[in-house]
Amino acid sequence: MKKTAFAALALAFAASGALAQDVVRMGSEGAYPPYNFINDATGELDGYERELGDELCRRAELNCEWVINDWDTIIPNLVSGNYDTIMAGMSITEARQEVIAFTQNYLLPEPSAFIALAGTDESVRDTGVIAAQSNTIQAGMVAEGDGDLLEFPTPDETISALRNGEADAVLADKAFLAPYVADSNGELVFLGDDVLLGGGIGVGVRQSDDALRETLDRVIADMKADGSLNAMIEKWFGADHPQF
Template sequence: MKKLLLATALAALGTAGLAQEVVRIGTEGAYEPYNYIDQASGELVGFEVDLGKELCARAELTCEFVQNEWDSIIPNLQSGNYDIIMAGMSITEERQQVIDFTENYTPPSQSAYMALAADANIGDGAIIAAQVSTMQAGYIAEQEGVTMLEYATPDETVAAVRNGEADAVFADKDYLAPIAADSNGELVMLDADVALGGGIGGGMRKSDAELRAKFDAAILSMKEDGTLNALIVQWFGEEADLF
């Protein structure tokens, strides 16, 4: 019955008009495993690339990905350079003041610290690296006695720890954990996770309610039939939080 209702909802929305246009998906292309450039092919790949393709297929939309730097990703959405952001963007109250979000396509996840040693200072007097305009940067900015260094890309935040500029980096745990695991012990995850945000969703202009409804219906259909959980496990492993 649920599948029938979802199918009816998709049909009722009517995709005839939008199907004739290309829906552009803005992504950073620098946030593995969410979205990144495959070094062998030079193509955009990742969880959100696979997800975006499946959502567009279910909504009967013709879509293409557009790469955009993180620090201007919302302004360029508002300017019309693309129609939806799929870039590991967590749903927060602050962002909802300027854009709308689709249904979340990952559950609320943990943010975490990564450092060169397990006893690294993340409290009073600490210097913490974070990517600019992220909810993690907002969180660190509110911590008394902590100095934050903001960087344009996630790679730069990790480099700041490696070269001693920062005591630790604070970011999505799903992003940091694989880096620590592949560092041969150089980098370690700290036991100080913080739950932030309402999960990750697609950011959209507030005026695009019809398009948002199509993505919402497609996301809900993937939640209902289990394919979204399967995709999360494929990209984040068996220990990932699921719907």
């Protein structure tokens, strides 16, 4: 993806310290629980990143609204101005930092894992057909290895590919995979050791939006310091999930 020069948004600090922007549009995927998902009962975006994003906006005195966007085009549509942030379980990587900027992480680097049908030999991790969501750090890892990468636009499609025999295993964030394994009555199992990828998950912003990034960065740091971020992580991911 080419670097692009973007017109700077009208972002400045008001006298109160809040960001002077009418509306900050928060982009998310809505398809990756518990990070972000559509609540079946309300039809609204829900999950860890919805709760965290709302709290960031409240503390920063920002007027925010949420925009749902497919994962495959989530970075291009940030760059083109369809929304102002990405909060969608996006890991901080050097390749992405060539195109967009990130706040400090609001989730530490966390385990990715392979799952497969029960009885599958662990060797498929290295030489088999591995399903992963496209444009993820997991897909990048498989592409660099000796196995065959099978990419899908949504994470649910990777699970379907495993179950219908298209793929030998799935590689994704362990927190996403764990409910599938737990609810499968032994059909699905974790395969081998966990894998650590990326530099944690942060808020993505356009490279020109320094004021917005700095504002969100400050609030994330405050939430780390007062323990509220860890409390939110524990609520959505459990007590064993890495905390700050």
